[in-house]
Amino acid sequence: MKAKDVKFEDIKKGDSASFETIVTENDLKKFAELSGDYNPLHTDEKYAQGTEFGGKVIHGMLLGALVSRFIGMELPGKKALLLKETLEFKKPAMVGDVLTVKGIVVHKSEGVRLLELLMEIRTKKELLVSGAVFVRVLF
Amino acid sequence: MGYFLLCGYKLIMEKFNEIASKSFGIPLTDIKDSLTPKDISEWDSMNYLLFIAELEKQCNISFSMDEVLNAQSLGDVRKALQTKI
Numbered sequence: 374m375k376a377k378d379v380k381f382e383d384i385k386k387g388d389s390a391s392f393e394t395i396v397t398e399n400d401l402k403k404f405a406e407l408s409g410d411y412n413p414l415h416t417d418e419k420y421a422q423g424t425e426f427g428g429k430v431i432h433g434m435l436l437g438a439l440v441s442r443f444i445g446m447e448l449p450g451k452k453a454l455l456l457k458e459t460l461e462f463k464k465p466a467m468v469g470d471v472l473t474v475k476g477i478v479v480h481k482s483e484g485v486r487l488l489e490l491l492m493e494i495r496t497k498k499e500l501l502v503s504g505a506v507f508v509r510v511l512f
Numbered sequence: 513m514g515y516f517l518l519c520g521y522k523l524i525m526e527k528f529n530e531i532a533s534k535s536f537g538i539p540l541t542d543i544k545d546s547l548t549p550k551d552i553s554e555w556d557s558m559n560y561l562l563f564i565a566e567l568e569k570q571c572n573i574s575f576s577m578d579e580v581l582n583a584q585s586l587g588d589v590r591k592a593l594q595t596k597i
Contacts, residue, residue, distance in 0.1 A: 456562065457558070480568075482565035482568045484576060489565065489569070507565065
């Protein structure tokens with residue numbers, strides 16, 4: 374996969390981008406291995422079914438990684454340097470959900486080549502994650 | 513300077529102090545123009561960039577790259593801001 378390369382000069386307040394993805398069982402397994410977070414809510418179907426969620430919940434930081442993918446691959450892409458990310462996990466994301474990751478530029482700081490974007494991760498029905506990121510666009 | 517201009521100026525300077533206080537995690541009463549990165553442990557490159565970006569956003573101004581890179585103290589940033597209001 375090749376990162377997009379949106380020039381800082383071409384970005385303006387209100388610009389947005391998005392992508393769709395589905396987190397699979399295998400993604401969850403790989404993320405647990407990578408992070409070391411084997412909490413049964415993410416890895417044990419039997420346990421997870423007995424919780425209020427009724428099944429395995431995607432790690433919050435895996436969703437955070439989708440935000441990283443958005444910044445690094447979509448907007449601004451190649452020249453991105455993520456400085457700060459704040460996320461609120463409003464509802465659980467489940468394996469197999471079709472997730473739309475969307476970001477919109479709400480502020481562009483010329484002096485330090487910095488963008489502030491509002492981020493959302495949602496299914497067709499509901500908002501699961503909202504937050505903000507601050508990204509520097511390198512030369 | 514007219515009364516309304518003076519009020520606007522004062523408000524922006526108060527805003528500057530609030531943003532500096534929040535960005536660098538120091539009490540509002542400790543904000544001084546003489547403060548430099550050596551005096552403020554939270555003044556790292558990331559917090560400085562976020563500080564400048566927040567000033568631009570809240571005060572609806574833009575700094576040049578030179579102004580951002582040449583500022584050595586809070587007072588230098590304030591001076592750069594003062595030229596824009």
